[in-house]
Amino acid sequence: MSENRTELSQLGEFGLIDHINSKFSISQPSTIKGIGDDAAIIEGGSDSLLISTDMLMEGVHFNLSYMPLPHLGYKAVAVNVSDIAAMNATPTQIVISIGISNRFSLEAVDALFEGIHAACKNYNVDLVGGDTTSSVSGLVISITVLGRASKNEVVQRSGAKANDIICVTGDLGAAYLGLQVLEREKEVFLSNPDVQPDLEQYEYLVGRQLKPEARMDIVHELRERKCIPTSMIDISDGLASELFHLGKQSGVGVKIFEDKVPIDHMTFETAIEFKLDPITCALHGGEDYELLFTINPADYDKIKNHPDIHFIGHMHPDANQNVMVTKQQTVIPLTAQGWNHFKSE
Amino acid sequence: MSENRTELSQLGEFGLIDHINSKFSISQPSTIKGIGDDAAIIEGGSDSLLISTDMLMEGVHFNLSYMPLPHLGYKAVAVNVSDIAAMNATPTQIVISIGISNRFSLEAVDALFEGIHAACKNYNVDLVGGDTTSSVSGLVISITVLGRASKNEVVQRSGAKANDIICVTGDLGAAYLGLQVLEREKEVFLSNPDVQPDLEQYEYLVGRQLKPEARMDIVHELRERKCIPTSMIDISDGLASELFHLGKQSGVGVKIFEDKVPIDHMTFETAIEFKLDPITCALHGGEDYELLFTINPADYDKIKNHPDIHFIGHMHPDANQNVMVTKQQTVIPLTAQGWNHFKSE
Numbered sequence: 012m013s014e015n016r017t018e019l020s021q022l023g024e025f026g027l028i029d030h031i032n033s034k035f036s037i038s039q040p041s042t043i044k045g046i047g048d049d050a051a052i053i054e055g056g057s058d059s060l061l062i063s064t065d066m067l068m069e070g071v072h073f074n075l076s077y078m079p080l081p082h083l084g085y086k087a088v089a090v091n092v093s094d095i096a097a098m099n100a101t102p103t104q105i106v107i108s109i110g111i112s113n114r115f116s117l118e119a120v121d122a123l124f125e126g127i128h129a130a131c132k133n134y135n136v137d138l139v140g141g142d143t144t145s146s147v148s149g150l151v152i153s154i155t156v157l158g159r160a161s162k163n164e165v166v167q168r169s170g171a172k173a174n175d176i177i178c179v180t181g182d183l184g185a186a187y188l189g190l191q192v193l194e195r196e197k198e199v200f201l202s203n204p205d206v207q208p209d210l211e212q213y214e215y216l217v218g219r220q221l222k223p224e225a226r227m228d229i230v231h232e233l234r235e236r237k238c239i240p241t242s243m244i245d246i247s248d249g250l251a252s253e254l255f256h257l258g259k260q261s262g263v264g265v266k267i268f269e270d271k272v273p274i275d276h277m278t279f280e281t282a283i284e285f286k287l288d289p290i291t292c293a294l295h296g297g298e299d300y301e302l303l304f305t306i307n308p309a310d311y312d313k314i315k316n317h318p319d320i321h322f323i324g325h326m327h328p329d330a331n332q333n334v335m336v337t338k339q340q341t342v343i344p345l346t347a348q349g350w351n352h353f354k355s356e
Numbered sequence: 357m358s359e360n361r362t363e364l365s366q367l368g369e370f371g372l373i374d375h376i377n378s379k380f381s382i383s384q385p386s387t388i389k390g391i392g393d394d395a396a397i398i399e400g401g402s403d404s405l406l407i408s409t410d411m412l413m414e415g416v417h418f419n420l421s422y423m424p425l426p427h428l429g430y431k432a433v434a435v436n437v438s439d440i441a442a443m444n445a446t447p448t449q450i451v452i453s454i455g456i457s458n459r460f461s462l463e464a465v466d467a468l469f470e471g472i473h474a475a476c477k478n479y480n481v482d483l484v485g486g487d488t489t490s491s492v493s494g495l496v497i498s499i500t501v502l503g504r505a506s507k508n509e510v511v512q513r514s515g516a517k518a519n520d521i522i523c524v525t526g527d528l529g530a531a532y533l534g535l536q537v538l539e540r541e542k543e544v545f546l547s548n549p550d551v552q553p554d555l556e557q558y559e560y561l562v563g564r565q566l567k568p569e570a571r572m573d574i575v576h577e578l579r580e581r582k583c584i585p586t587s588m589i590d591i592s593d594g595l596a597s598e599l600f601h602l603g604k605q606s607g608v609g610v611k612i613f614e615d616k617v618p619i620d621h622m623t624f625e626t627a628i629e630f631k632l633d634p635i636t637c638a639l640h641g642g643e644d645y646e647l648l649f650t651i652n653p654a655d656y657d658k659i660k661n662h663p664d665i666h667f668i669g670h671m672h673p674d675a676n677q678n679v680m681v682t683k684q685q686t687v688i689p690l691t692a693q694g695w696n697h698f699k700s701e
Contacts (some may be wrong), residue, residue, distance in 0.1 A: 017462035019490075027488050030462070031469055035476065035483045039448045041504070042482045051484035053449060053502065056401015064485055064500060066453035070492040103384045104398060108411035108498050117362035117375070124376055131380065137387045138380045139396035140409060142498075143372050145364075147415040153453050153487075153498035155409060157398065159386070 049097035061158040063094035069149030077193045084126025092225035095158035097245035099166035108153040110146035171242035171261035173328035175305035182273040187296025189220030223300040238313040240304035249295040264327030271323040394442035406503035408439035414494030422538045429471025438570035440503035442590035444511035453498040455491035516587035516606035518673035520650035527618040532641025534565030568645040583658040585649035594640040609672030616668040
């Protein structure tokens with residue numbers, strides 16, 4: 012049988028999503044916005060309803076040799092809540108499906124749900140349904156989250172205008188370096204099980220990898236300050252990749268300044284230790300779950316004194332201009348180098 | 357390290373769900389009904405919103421050696437839509453996460469989504485989001501479906517009253533026997549690859565296993581006849597197990613008549629061929645995705661002539677009475693023997 016075979020790695024994750032999406036159309040009047048943002052937007056009476064889903068696979072997204080089950084449960088909820096935060100909305104309900112092999116005991120499941128419970132409590136989200144099934148191999152966690160926002164408060168990726176100010180919360184690159192530290196300790200442990208890992212000095216980085224928080228605090232604070240971003244996205248694949256999403260969907264370019272990109276000193280020092288460029292970790296590391304958003308310059312005064320919001324550049328009128336001004340004042344092109352899960356390395 | 361270990365198989369799927377559910381409570385005002393029905397019920401303005409999720413794992417729920425990918429895609433959507441049908445509601449949107457290894461080509465993904473697309477079109481559901489990720493082992497499909505119904509039309513499992521008439525659509529046991537046929541043919545093929553499977557005479561049974569339909573037609577027809585069931589559930593784990601859910605959650609018992617349980621003649625004959633009792637296949641086979649519901653006797657006239665609704669008994673005032681009257685007029689206790697995915701056989 013002759014058959015064409017196209018490898019998934021040729022498309023990458025975004026290419027695959029575009030490919031699938033191109034074959035589907037929207038026909039329900041209650042669908043306001045389908046595939047293409049952090050969450051879909053559904054008609055919900057006086058509010059808009061948001062829905063988003065994320066799947067975490069053992070061996071791809073987490074490694075149980077260094078990811079404690081309660082942390083994994085917490086993170087699985089947090090990354091979903093982060094997608095709702097990125098729509099400037101409030102999460103309300105989740106449903107969870109888990110595929111689990113019988114190498115897991117009830118106590119292990121309880122440990123996983125202990126973290127899920129803590130996250131539900133912290134983000135004030137109800138667990139309203141799910142599915143449990145056995146798995147022939149690894150652990151799979153699939154979560155779908157619902158959220159709500161007033162119709163005028165929902166923020167999409169596509170609303171940025173030229174000269175809007177680019178804002179980013181927290182600091183970037185730490186979760187990526189936390190993962191590098193954990194991977195290194197695992198190698199040390201495998202080669203000599205008597206050596207206990209010393210992670211104390213990397214506590215911040217490891218914490219950012221193992222227990223990320225969705226920035227719902229920022230969503231609430233923007234609301235208090237009556238500042239509605241013009242576009243927003245959460246940083247899961249790395250700052251550069253997310254900047255490209257905002258620029259592309261808004262039809263504008265991006266100009267950021269290297270010296271404005273927030274990098275914690277531990278991230279900086281550990282990057283050097285690993286012989287990595289700190290700005291590369293911040294641009295392409297991913298899993299930060301910080302918020303990247305743009306505001307109308309008229310709104311700048313409302314948030315300029317916020318201690319955890321950083322102003323890193325502005326949207327450019329020319330959609331083909333996606334650049335970073337380096338510390339040496341050189342203008343270099345930004346490259347979107349998201350992770351390709353399907354690439355065999 | 358001393359550690360208690362409780363095997364998941366000791367609880368079974370329902371026990372595990374009850375165990376997890378006992379630790380969570382509801383705090384969002386928009387959550388009308390959480391875990392415990394075919395779908396959760398969420399406040400949705402003038403309508404109620406329904407949400408449900410199902411995960412299908414390769415090697416547990418399907419075997420790609422006899423499940424063509426387009427059928428798998430169709431079935432994955434249909435089983436989710438069936439949960440919305442079981443709430444007497446109309447499905448509107450789905451989100452889909454797939455975990456897929458790089459042994460799959462783009463053409464294989466297209467074949468899967470061809471079936472998903474056909475189901476979306478048939479049930480008039482919009483695909484509005486999802487996640488794609490690599491898998492280190494088998495194919496995983498997780499779907500969450502949203503649906504809507506007027507608030508007074510939503511039907512839960514808990515509303516059945518004593519003497520309500522028990523109704524079931526279609527016929528039962530066929531999907532289970534279809535699976536037996538497919539498993540047998542796989543064994544024959546493995547022992548002698550030159551033998552081509554002859555499935556023609558089992559076409560109906562195999563079709564019921566590979567391409568189940570959610571009974572949205574029944575939901576629409578009940579609406580046209582202004583008949584709102586008092587309780588409803590879809591038959592995924594087998595008639596007996598679902599009857600227990602309705603009885604338990606409604607606080608009443610169940611009395612059914614063996615000779616009223618709809619069994620297709622192909623199901624009957626094939627059961628005999630496999631040395632199985634046809635009524636056992638109908639009671640415990642599962643994967644029928646027919647609707648089981650109860651109606652107030654006053655509504656009987658509205659649907660008594662429907663060609664595909666069968667009246668198999670009534671709810672019993674005594675919650676401890678869960679019985680079947682056999683063809684020999686013997687009254688025997690019904691046993692709920694759902695499938696235990698976690699049991700190693």
